[in-house]
Every structure is written in C-alpha cells, then in structure tokens.
Amino acid sequence: MGESLLGGYEGMYQTYYQRILEEVEAIKTENDYERKSHAFAHWYLMNIRGLSDDDISEYITDGFNDWGIDAVIIDEAKEIIELYQFKLPDKVSNIDKLIGKDEIETFLRGYKICSSGKAPGNANDELKEKIKEILDSDIFTFKMVFVGYSGGLSETAQIILDGELKYIKDTGNKIYWELFDKERIANVIYSSKKTFEDFEIELKQSGSSTGILTSENSASYTIYCSLEELADICEKHKEIIFDENVRLFHGAGNKFNKGIIETAASPDEVINFQLYNNGIVMVSPNVKYIDTRKKLKIRNPMVVNGCQTMNSLLETKSQGKLLEGYVQVKVIEVNDPQIRQNISIFLNSQTEIKDSYLISNLPIIRQLEIDLSEKGYFLERQANKVQTLKKLLSKKEKANVFGLNQNKTISLELAIQLYATFYENMGPIAKKDKSLLFTNENLSIIFKNINAERVICCFELYQRILEVIKSYRQYIRNSRKRAILEYLSIRGMKEAREYTFLNTADIYLLSLFSQFSQKDVCSFDKIGKIVSNHSEWTFQVNEKFDEILLKSIGIMKETIKEQSDNKSIATLTKSQFFHKTLLEKVGMSYFVSS
Structure with missing residues (x-):
C-alpha cells in the first residue's frame, strides 16, 4: 500500500503534536504538575490506556529521582507489572528524532531496580512505594512500555534493548516490550493505518447472492464466508491482516472467545453461527468482484472488526474441532483517507466489553x-x-x-x-x-x-x-x-x-x-x-x-x-x-x- 492511501498521514504528525501539546498543558495546569512529562504521562494513561483521573494519580511516579520509571501499574488480574517511561518533545521540530541508547539504558536500569524489590535511597517516595507494592504482589512478569511522541529506536538503542531483553529472558524471567512512538500514538487515537507489504486474499460467497452498495468514494460488499476459509486466512496472514489489532486477541481462555470456539465446534450450534456473531469487517484499497465465480479478490485487506472471531476460529481449527458454518463478512473498498480514518474510528475505538x-x-x-x-x-x-x-x-x-x-x-x-x-x-x-x-x-x-x-x-x-x-x-x-x-x-x-x-x-x-x-x-x-x-x-x-x-x-x-x-x-x-x-x-x- 502506498503512502498516499494513508491520506498524508505523515504530514499530520505536526497537527497531532499541537493538539496533544494543548491537552497536556491543560492537564498540567488542572493537576498542578510541575513537569510536562508528568502531564504527558497523565494524558497517555487517560487517552490511550483508558484510565480514570483518580486511578492515574495512583500509578504515576514521574519526578525527580524516579530512576527512569514514570509510572507503574500492577495488574493483579492479569498478573503483570507494567513499567512506563514517557517522552514528549519540547518542540515540533524534534518529533522526528530517534530514541537514543541513553534513554533505553535508563529505562532498563529502572526495570532492574523495580524487579529487584530494592529502592535506591534517593528514589522519590512514589517510586519507593511502588517498589514495595511490587514486592508485596508476588508478580514476576514485567512489561516495559516506552511512550514517546517521536521516532522509533535508533539502531544502537535497538541493539542494546534486544541484547538486554534476551539476557533477561535467558535467566528465566518473563519480560515484554512495547513501543508507542508518534506513529503508533497517532494510529491509536485517530485510527490511521500503517503501510505494510502487499498481499491479496480471496473470499468465496456462500449463499445465493452478494450484497453490493456503491457510492462516490466507496463500495461495500457483504457476503457469507465459510468459517474454515476465514480460519485459513487468519493462519496465513495474521501477522499482517490485523496490523496492530493482533495484540487484541486475548486467547482461547477469554470467556468471550470460549463462547465463539464452543459455538464453532458444536454440531447443533454452528449452523446458526452467522446468527450469533456480529460478523467481520475489512477495508481495502482495491476489491475485485467476479460475479460468475462468486468470488472477491481483495488487495491489502485490513480487519478493522472481527479480530477475536477470526483468531477464535483459527484456535478451533487447530484443535481439530472446526465444523461447517458461515459468518457475514463486509468488505469495504475505499481510498479516501478521511473515510478510511472514520471507519477505523467508529469500529476500532471500541474496547473489550466490560x-x-x-x-x-x-x-x-x-x-x-x-x-x-x-x-x-x-x-x-x-x-x-x-x-x-x-x-x-x-x-x-x-x-x-x-x-x-x-x-x-x-x-x-x-x-x-x-x-x-x-x-x-x-x-x-x-x-x-x-x-x-x-x-x-x-x-x-x-x-x-x-x-x-x-x-x-x-x-x-x-x-x-x-x-x-x-x-x-x-x-x-x-x-x-x-x-x-x-x-x-x-x-x-x-x-x-x-x-x-x-x-x-x-x-x-x-x-x-x-x-x-x-x-x-x-x-x-x-x-x-x-x-x-x-x-x-x-x-x-x-x-x-x-x-x-x-x-x-x-x-x-x-x-x-x-x-x-x-x-x-x-x-x-x-x-x-x-x-x-x-x-x-x-x-x-x-x-x-x-
């Protein structure tokens, strides 16, 4: 997919930065934060992580002597400790700068302190308290999240990070890494999409007809596909077709996904699968409909709704239990960047139902x-x-x-x-x-x-x-x-x-x-x-x-x-x-x- 399909996405970064900066300044004033980084942490945890103001105040450790750890979230339900470092450039001209090795080394040093359970004597009170809480929790799985409205990691920073993560994992400790750079932050908020390598899938219409609705700037195709076909597509393209959404699959143990799997594996229920499931939505820059063969050829599709369903079908298939059934799939051909963004906003802004x-x-x-x-x-x-x-x-x-x-x-x-x-x-x-x-x-x-x-x-x-x-x-x-x-x-x-x-x-x-x-x-x-x-x-x-x-x-x-x-x-x-x-x-x- 070419850059043009993203609607001048890269040129929007400056606009996004100014908007975020205004919101951060307002948060700084409202909460009497001394540092802009403190307010940026609040902004991220509220807007991206979806936390309430009151919860956020419990998690932030940013300040003098924070040892590179700006926030700590101890998730007892998921048994994971999230460590955060936040960086907001002081001016728009710096948003393209790469994250350097010093910042990564500082963050890694903070991880070692938190995982050790021993706070340095000069650590601030908030960090000391969090380290005590980590020690009390008996949780040993960590996730390091670096949030910076800037470029990605420099080559040196990446080498240092990869080496240190491998060393930590080799010792038997569980650790995960996640980067929210300016591109990903903008993607999450405004649901714009990254470019990725070209690929093509085919979907076959099961049933009597394909529903087609066209307008000046889009065409929608509604069909019913076999569950096995979608499981195969998921298996082949899951690293691409979900883009960032692949992380949203919560596994076969998730109670909602268990329901999907049970239905797909039940001889009595699978015949009604299409009645029980909301269906799957894909967007693509180019769709070809071959009427005589009841087939759609879809270039660079992106699943914007239905990640849980497709991954659950793949899980059912891997267990050898997937039975014959069907589900509705809507494929939207659209090139207008604003329309693409709106589709993503309305469909991707949803979080897992509480x-x-x-x-x-x-x-x-x-x-x-x-x-x-x-x-x-x-x-x-x-x-x-x-x-x-x-x-x-x-x-x-x-x-x-x-x-x-x-x-x-x-x-x-x-x-x-x-x-x-x-x-x-x-x-x-x-x-x-x-x-x-x-x-x-x-x-x-x-x-x-x-x-x-x-x-x-x-x-x-x-x-x-x-x-x-x-x-x-x-x-x-x-x-x-x-x-x-x-x-x-x-x-x-x-x-x-x-x-x-x-x-x-x-x-x-x-x-x-x-x-x-x-x-x-x-x-x-x-x-x-x-x-x-x-x-x-x-x-x-x-x-x-x-x-x-x-x-x-x-x-x-x-x-x-x-x-x-x-x-x-x-x-x-x-x-x-x-x-x-x-x-x-x-x-x-x-x-x-x-």
Missing part, C-alpha cells in the same frame, strides 16, 4: 437508567454511549444530558462499584478486582436494594471525597495550594506526608464513611424508623460530611501506622484484612465515644 455491560439489558438496569434520568443523572448503561451521543449533541444539549464537565454522568461499572462498597460492604472486592462484583452471587446481593436514590447518594459522597483527595494531591505537587492543611489541621509538608495513603484510599474511605454514617445517623435498616426516609438520611449525612470524613481519615491514618511496616500503603488499601481492621476500629471508636 463485565458491567453484560448486565446492561437486564430490566433492573434499564429501570435504574430511567429512574436516574428522571432525577437529572445520566447512567452510561451501554459501552461507549457517552462518546456516541457527544457526536450528535450540541454543547448546550451535552451539558443538559451529562451535566457540567459530565458531573451528572455515572458509568454502569462505577455505579455498581460505589453502591456495593457503600451499601453492601464489598469494599475489598470493589477496590482489588471490581470485575468480581458481576458474578451471579454478588449481583444477587447488589440487586436486592439498589435504586436510583441510593446510587446518587453514594456517587455524590464519593465525588466529595475525591475533591478532598484532589486537594491533598495539589498540595503535594504545589506547596502553595494549602487548603488541605487547614482541612486536616496540619502545618506543612512533613505532616502532609503522613497522609500519602489518601492517594489510594478512595474506595476504603467511602466504605469507612458508610460505617460512620450509619453510626452517627442510623443504620440502613433503620431508615423509615429513626429517620423518616432515605432522603432525610442523606441530608443529615451530608450535613455531617466533613466530621465523618475526618474521622474516617483519622482511623485510616492510625491503622496505616500500625500495619505499614511490612506492607506498602497501596497493598494495604486493597487488603481484605486491612479493611476488616478498619471496620472493627469504627465500632471501637463509636462505643468509646458513646
């Missing part, structure tokens, strides 16, 4: 969406619903629907997480692995009493807690932002450092807040008896918000001090035992003060 969205069509969730809407809140019941509506609504309409800065928007996942923490005492699950909230056992508990009023209550209280946490982070980054000192009744940075647990304590603080609220007003089962209704209960709790939150923070500070000798703070703030200890202390402090 567990929360599996319950989105249940009647109780649909009713919750309606009830929240009547109270002025927007429940994002379906994945990507907010982003879809944003494209259709005016600025005024968006403010009406989502609230100012989306302050009236609640994702379904967050609604379940906060409700389970506040009302069902599931803080440890909600903090450590919130996907477990969506098991049948836990949902049966959550669904008993969840309603719009309760979701709004815990959501608004959580937002107020986050404001206090944000105020703390602002002071740590900028000592002139002193509001938190007055709030906590402390005098300066030395005392403020005793509250570093606030960075990771959001869910457990909400859980503590719930316990104190029930002690100070009344328990949930007494609403309607001691206080007239839930609205009155919520009003009284909000009136005592600062008093209750400060007690919660105090209990946590005291407990952290007792238990932090052998465990990192981040480990404690998602530990079930630590949570149990906190709740026991709430009971003790209540009865002492009564």
Whole structure:
C-alpha cells in the first residue's frame, strides 16, 4: 500500500503534536504538575490506556529521582507489572528524532531496580512505594512500555534493548516490550493505518447472492464466508491482516472467545453461527468482484472488526474441532483517507466489553437508567454511549444530558462499584478486582436494594471525597495550594506526608464513611424508623460530611501506622484484612465515644 492511501498521514504528525501539546498543558495546569512529562504521562494513561483521573494519580511516579520509571501499574488480574517511561518533545521540530541508547539504558536500569524489590535511597517516595507494592504482589512478569511522541529506536538503542531483553529472558524471567512512538500514538487515537507489504486474499460467497452498495468514494460488499476459509486466512496472514489489532486477541481462555470456539465446534450450534456473531469487517484499497465465480479478490485487506472471531476460529481449527458454518463478512473498498480514518474510528475505538455491560439489558438496569434520568443523572448503561451521543449533541444539549464537565454522568461499572462498597460492604472486592462484583452471587446481593436514590447518594459522597483527595494531591505537587492543611489541621509538608495513603484510599474511605454514617445517623435498616426516609438520611449525612470524613481519615491514618511496616500503603488499601481492621476500629471508636 502506498503512502498516499494513508491520506498524508505523515504530514499530520505536526497537527497531532499541537493538539496533544494543548491537552497536556491543560492537564498540567488542572493537576498542578510541575513537569510536562508528568502531564504527558497523565494524558497517555487517560487517552490511550483508558484510565480514570483518580486511578492515574495512583500509578504515576514521574519526578525527580524516579530512576527512569514514570509510572507503574500492577495488574493483579492479569498478573503483570507494567513499567512506563514517557517522552514528549519540547518542540515540533524534534518529533522526528530517534530514541537514543541513553534513554533505553535508563529505562532498563529502572526495570532492574523495580524487579529487584530494592529502592535506591534517593528514589522519590512514589517510586519507593511502588517498589514495595511490587514486592508485596508476588508478580514476576514485567512489561516495559516506552511512550514517546517521536521516532522509533535508533539502531544502537535497538541493539542494546534486544541484547538486554534476551539476557533477561535467558535467566528465566518473563519480560515484554512495547513501543508507542508518534506513529503508533497517532494510529491509536485517530485510527490511521500503517503501510505494510502487499498481499491479496480471496473470499468465496456462500449463499445465493452478494450484497453490493456503491457510492462516490466507496463500495461495500457483504457476503457469507465459510468459517474454515476465514480460519485459513487468519493462519496465513495474521501477522499482517490485523496490523496492530493482533495484540487484541486475548486467547482461547477469554470467556468471550470460549463462547465463539464452543459455538464453532458444536454440531447443533454452528449452523446458526452467522446468527450469533456480529460478523467481520475489512477495508481495502482495491476489491475485485467476479460475479460468475462468486468470488472477491481483495488487495491489502485490513480487519478493522472481527479480530477475536477470526483468531477464535483459527484456535478451533487447530484443535481439530472446526465444523461447517458461515459468518457475514463486509468488505469495504475505499481510498479516501478521511473515510478510511472514520471507519477505523467508529469500529476500532471500541474496547473489550466490560463485565458491567453484560448486565446492561437486564430490566433492573434499564429501570435504574430511567429512574436516574428522571432525577437529572445520566447512567452510561451501554459501552461507549457517552462518546456516541457527544457526536450528535450540541454543547448546550451535552451539558443538559451529562451535566457540567459530565458531573451528572455515572458509568454502569462505577455505579455498581460505589453502591456495593457503600451499601453492601464489598469494599475489598470493589477496590482489588471490581470485575468480581458481576458474578451471579454478588449481583444477587447488589440487586436486592439498589435504586436510583441510593446510587446518587453514594456517587455524590464519593465525588466529595475525591475533591478532598484532589486537594491533598495539589498540595503535594504545589506547596502553595494549602487548603488541605487547614482541612486536616496540619502545618506543612512533613505532616502532609503522613497522609500519602489518601492517594489510594478512595474506595476504603467511602466504605469507612458508610460505617460512620450509619453510626452517627442510623443504620440502613433503620431508615423509615429513626429517620423518616432515605432522603432525610442523606441530608443529615451530608450535613455531617466533613466530621465523618475526618474521622474516617483519622482511623485510616492510625491503622496505616500500625500495619505499614511490612506492607506498602497501596497493598494495604486493597487488603481484605486491612479493611476488616478498619471496620472493627469504627465500632471501637463509636462505643468509646458513646
């Protein structure tokens, strides 16, 4: 495929850089970051990695004496530790510079420190805490991710990296490498495509006819193909046909892919495969349709939707279980670069469906969406619903629907997480692995009493807690932002450092807040008896918000001090035992003060 097919992609880098730079500057100002690299880390983790602002603050270690490690994510569910280094050129003329050996050597040195579990004495506090957390995690698989809006690795840097990675792997350690350079960053955000070697595939129409729809700048061909044919194409071209999407295949063990494999291998189900599957979408610069032979010849196809399906079919075939069946394939011939980019944006911007969205069509969730809407809140019941509506609504309409800065928007996942923490005492699950909230056992508990009023209550209280946490982070980054000192009744940075647990304590603080609220007003089962209704209960709790939150923070500070000798703070703030200890202390402090 020639460069022209990418729509002047290379010439767009400057535009992308300016746009990213503006967003980074805004993040820097909003979060009081001292360094642009810190803000760029935040930008990447939010826009590319898809993390929330609050999660990001837990992961960033960038700053003086960070030893080349700008962020650390410990993914306990996948049992992998992600180490990040971020580089944003200071001016547009530097975006073509290659990544040098010094940067790679620095990053590798940081990996060695993190994997050793021993922090240098002069390492910053954030890095020291993360290294303790790594040690506590008992996870030994690492992934190094270098993110730089610049060129790729220089030849020397590549040689050094390859040699060091081979040495690490030869010692028996598992380590992965991933590079997000300016090309890949732009590809991910705007779904533009890289060039690759020419190749051609053929698809045969199974069924009576091919659906063809043409326009001035495109032609769409819709056919039904045999599952075996697609498995063969995947096997032959999987390193090319998915381009970057090949990394999205999550393996045969993924529950969604297991479903595809089971259907393709079942004599009773495979005949309906095309009814159960959304199909596959490919784009190509050149498609030839041979009507007499019911065949499509497709040059340089790129699968933009259906990577999971094709890889699952290949897996089924490799197990010798693939049966005769069919699935719909849409092939779009298009050369207009803007159209190609739009197709990719609309189809490739989707992430894997979260567990929360599996319950989105249940009647109780649909009713919750309606009830929240009547109270002025927007429940994002379906994945990507907010982003879809944003494209259709005016600025005024968006403010009406989502609230100012989306302050009236609640994702379904967050609604379940906060409700389970506040009302069902599931803080440890909600903090450590919130996907477990969506098991049948836990949902049966959550669904008993969840309603719009309760979701709004815990959501608004959580937002107020986050404001206090944000105020703390602002002071740590900028000592002139002193509001938190007055709030906590402390005098300066030395005392403020005793509250570093606030960075990771959001869910457990909400859980503590719930316990104190029930002690100070009344328990949930007494609403309607001691206080007239839930609205009155919520009003009284909000009136005592600062008093209750400060007690919660105090209990946590005291407990952290007792238990932090052998465990990192981040480990404690998602530990079930630590949570149990906190709740026991709430009971003790209540009865002492009564």
